[in-house]
Amino acid sequence: MKLAMTFSGPGYLRAAGAAFVLGACVAAGLGWAAADASVNIDNFTFGPEKLTVKAGTTVTWKNEDDIPHTVASSTKAFKSHALDTDDTFSFTFTTPGTYEYSCSLHPHMVGTVVVEPADGADKPSP
Amino acid sequence: MSDINRADEKGLNRRKVLECMTWAGAGVLWTVTGGVPRSLGIVGEAMAAGAGSVTFMQISDSHIGFDKAANPDTPGTLQAAINKIKALPAKPAFMIHTGDITHLSKVKEFDDANGLISQAGLDVHYVPGEHDVIDDERKIYLERYGKGTKGDGWYSFDSNGIHFIGLVNVMDLKPGGLGNLGDAQLAWLADDLNGRSASQPIVLFAHVPLWTVYQQWGWGTDDGAKALDLLKRFGSVTVLNGHIHQVMQKVEGNVTFHTATSTSFPQPAPGSAPSPGPMKVPDDQLRKLLGITTVNFKQGEQRLAIVDTPLQG
Numbered sequence: 001m002k003l004a005m006t007f008s009g010p011g012y013l014r015a016a017g018a019a020f021v022l023g024a025c026v027a028a029g030l031g032w033a034a035a036d037a038s039v040n041i042d043n044f045t046f047g048p049e050k051l052t053v054k055a056g057t058t059v060t061w062k063n064e065d066d067i068p069h070t071v072a073s074s075t076k077a078f079k080s081h082a083l084d085t086d087d088t089f090s091f092t093f094t095t096p097g098t099y100e101y102s103c104s105l106h107p108h109m110v111g112t113v114v115v116e117p118a119d120g121a122d123k124p125s126p
Numbered sequence: 127m128s129d130i131n132r133a134d135e136k137g138l139n140r141r142k143v144l145e146c147m148t149w150a151g152a153g154v155l156w157t158v159t160g161g162v163p164r165s166l167g168i169v170g171e172a173m174a175a176g177a178g179s180v181t182f183m184q185i186s187d188s189h190i191g192f193d194k195a196a197n198p199d200t201p202g203t204l205q206a207a208i209n210k211i212k213a214l215p216a217k218p219a220f221m222i223h224t225g226d227i228t229h230l231s232k233v234k235e236f237d238d239a240n241g242l243i244s245q246a247g248l249d250v251h252y253v254p255g256e257h258d259v260i261d262d263e264r265k266i267y268l269e270r271y272g273k274g275t276k277g278d279g280w281y282s283f284d285s286n287g288i289h290f291i292g293l294v295n296v297m298d299l300k301p302g303g304l305g306n307l308g309d310a311q312l313a314w315l316a317d318d319l320n321g322r323s324a325s326q327p328i329v330l331f332a333h334v335p336l337w338t339v340y341q342q343w344g345w346g347t348d349d350g351a352k353a354l355d356l357l358k359r360f361g362s363v364t365v366l367n368g369h370i371h372q373v374m375q376k377v378e379g380n381v382t383f384h385t386a387t388s389t390s391f392p393q394p395a396p397g398s399a400p401s402p403g404p405m406k407v408p409d410d411q412l413r414k415l416l417g418i419t420t421v422n423f424k425q426g427e428q429r430l431a432i433v434d435t436p437l438q439g
Contacts, residue, residue, distance in 0.1 A: 043401035044343070066194040066404045068230060068260060074301050082260040084230060085194065102301035105256045108344035110302050 036060065039111065041069050041083070041103075046111035053093060055118040060090040071111075072104040079104070179424040180286040183211055183221040183248065184331070186368030186419075187388035189257065190239040191229035196391035196404030197412060200229075204242045206437045207389040207418050211246045218420070219285060221248045224368035224386060225255025225296070225333030231266055240270075254279055255333040255369060256296040264297070280311050282318050288423060289322065291315065293332040295347045305334030305347035312352050319356055327362040327423065327430065335367040337376070337383050340396035345370050354381065364421070364430045370402070372415075373434050384432050387417040413438035 037057050040047045042064040053059060061071045063083040071080040071089050077099060080089035093099065093115040103109040188204045197203060211218065223243065228235035243250055258267045268279055275281040275292075282291040293315070295305035307315075319328075330336065336353060338346030347353075357363045363381040371388035372395065391404040392415040399405070407415060417436040424431075 044403065045401065065401075066192075066196065068257070070260070072301075081262060082230060100301065104299060105260060105296075106344050107299040107301050107303045108342070 038062065040064055041071075041109075044069075044103075044106055044109055046101075046103075046109060049110070050112045050114065052114040052116060055094055055096050055115050056092070057115070058090050058092040059113060060088050062086065062088045068105065069103045069109065070105055071101055074100045074102065179422050180288075181214075181216060181218045181420055181422050182285070183218045183246075184224060184366055184386050184419040184421060185211075185221060185243075185389055186224040186333075186386040187226040187255065187371055187390055188223070188239055188243075189226055189229045189388070189390035190242075191232060191235035192390055192404070194404060196406045200390045201238060201242060203413065203416050203437060204239070204389045205245075206413065207416070208242055208246050210418055210435065210437065211248070214420075218248060221246060221250045222290075222292070222331050222366065223250055223252045224331055224366060225253050226257040226368065226388075226390075227252065227255070229257055231258055231261040233266060236266060236270055251283070251290065251292055251331075253292045253294055253332055254296055256299075259296060276314055277310055280314060286423065288327045288329055290329045290331070291318065293330065293336075293353065295332045295334045295336070295350070300348070303348045304338070304341065304344050305332075305336075305350070307332075307347060307349045307353060312349065312356070315353055316356050319360075322360075324359045325361055327364070328357060328360050329364045329366065329421075329430065330357070331366040333367065334369045335374075335383070335385055336365050339370060339374060339385070343396060343402045345396065345402070357381065362429060364432075366419075366421070366432075370396075375432070377429075382429055382432070384419075386419040387415065387434060387436070389416050389418070389437070392416070 035057065037051060037053050037059045039051060039059060039061045041061060044065065046061070051059065061080070061083070063069050063085060066085055068082040068084050070082055071078070073079060078091045078101075082105070083089055093113060096115045096117045099113040099115065101111050101113070185207055189200050190204065192200050211221070227239045252271045254267045254271070272279050278294045278297045280292060280294050282289060284290070293307060293311060295307050297306065298308060299306050330353070332347070334347055335345055336347045336350035338350075340346070361380055365381060365383045367383075367385045368388065370385050371391065371393040372385065373387055374385045376383050392407060393402050394405050414436050417434055420433045420435065422431040422433070
C-alpha cells in the first residue's frame with residue numbers, strides 16, 4: 001500500500017511550517033481534503049486523548065484551561081508556542097503514522113494522533 | 127475548572143485528612159483551619175524561636191500576568207505579601223522565590239514582579255518555575271536571574287552557617303513524566319556536596335516538589351530521589367518547594383519537606399478535583415489561602431522552623 005509519501009516533495013519534512021502549507025495544498029489539489037479535527041485542552045487533559053484521522057487532516061488544539069499549555073511531539077514533528085487561555089495551534093498531518101505528544105510544561109498530559117492513509121491514497125499518484 | 131465546593135466535599139473532612147496522612151507517610155502533622163491545611167508541630171518550635179536565630183523568607187508562585195477569575199489582581203496580592211514581609215519585627219536575612227514569578231515569561235511580567243518584590247529591600251534568590259521558561263528560547267529568566275549560576279540556573283551559597291542549594295526541575299521534561307533535574311545537575315550537586323561537613327544544615331529549594339506529592343497531577347520530580355540520596359549523610363536537610371499552591375509538609379528521617387502557599391491563587395488538594403489549576407474561591411476567602419513562609423534557624427537546633435502566614439488571618 002502506498003502511503004502519503006507519494007506526495008512528498010522538496011521541504012516536505014524540513015519544517016513544521018513547510019509541512020503545514022504543503023500538506024494543505026496537496027490535499028486541496030487532489031480533491032480529497034480530509035475533514036478537520038479538533039482537540040480540546042481542558043482540566044489538564046487532551047480530549048480526545050487519542051485521535052484517529054485521515055492523512056491530510058488539519059488538527060486544531062484549543063486551550064480551555066486558565067493555565068498555559070503546549071502541544072509538543074515526542075519526535076519534534078511539531079511543537080506549539082505556549083498556548084494561553086483560548087489560544088489555538090493547528091498542524092496538518094500528511095504522513096500516516098502514530099504521533100505521540102505531550103505538554104512540555106505538564107508532561108503528565110499526553111496524547112496521540114493516529115494518522116491513517118487518506119481515502120484514495122493507494123491510487124496511482126498523478 | 128475546579129471550585130471550592132468540590133474541595134470542601136472531599137478536602138475538609140476528617141477521613142480525608144487521615145487519608146492524606148497515610149498517603150504522605152509517617153511524620154505528617156496536619157490540621158485544617160478555615161479551609162487551609164496547615165502544618166503543626168514544627169510551627170510550635172518556630173514560635174519558640176527567639177534571640178540568636180536567623181530568619182529567611184520564602185515566597186512562591188506570584189504568577190504576575192495571570193488575571194483570570196481565580197485572582198484578577200495578582201500584583202495586588204503580591205504587594206500584600208511584600209507588605210507583610212516589610213512589616214516583620216525583625217528583618218529577614220534574605221528571601222528565596224521558588225518560581226513561577228510570572229505567568230507567561232513575558233518581559234513586562236518579569237519587570238512588574240521585580241518592581242514589587244524589590245520593595246522588600248531584601249536579597250532575593252530565585253529558581254525558575256515552568257511558567258518562567260515558556261518563552262520559545264527560554265532565555266529571559268536566565269538573562270535576568272542566571273548570573274553566577276550553572277547550567278539552566280542552579281547554584282548554591284552559604285549564609286549563617288547554612289548551605290543553600292537552588293535547583294532547577296522545570297526544564298526538558300519527559301513525556302509522561304514529572305519534574306526533572308537531569309544528570310548534569312545531579313553531577314553538579316554531588317560535586318557541590320563533596321567534602322562538606324555532614325553537620326552543616328542544608329536547605330534545598332526548587333519549584334516542583336522534589337518528593338512525589340501526587341503523581342497523577344505531575345506533582346513530583348522523576349529523579350528527585352537521586353538528589354535526596356546525595357543528602358542522606360547530612361544531619362539536617364530542609365527541602366522547600368512551591369508549584370502546588372498549598373502547604374504540605376512531611377518529615378522523613380533528617381529531611382523536612384515543605385511546600386509554600388502561593389501569592390496568586392490556590393489550587394485544589396490532590397485528587398479533590400478533576401485536575402490541578404487555579405481554584406476560584408469566594409472573594410473574601412482568597413487572601414486566607416495565599417501567603418508567605420518564614421523559616422527560622424537557631425544554632426544548635428535540629429531542624430529549621432517553618433511558619434506559613436496567610437495574607438489575611
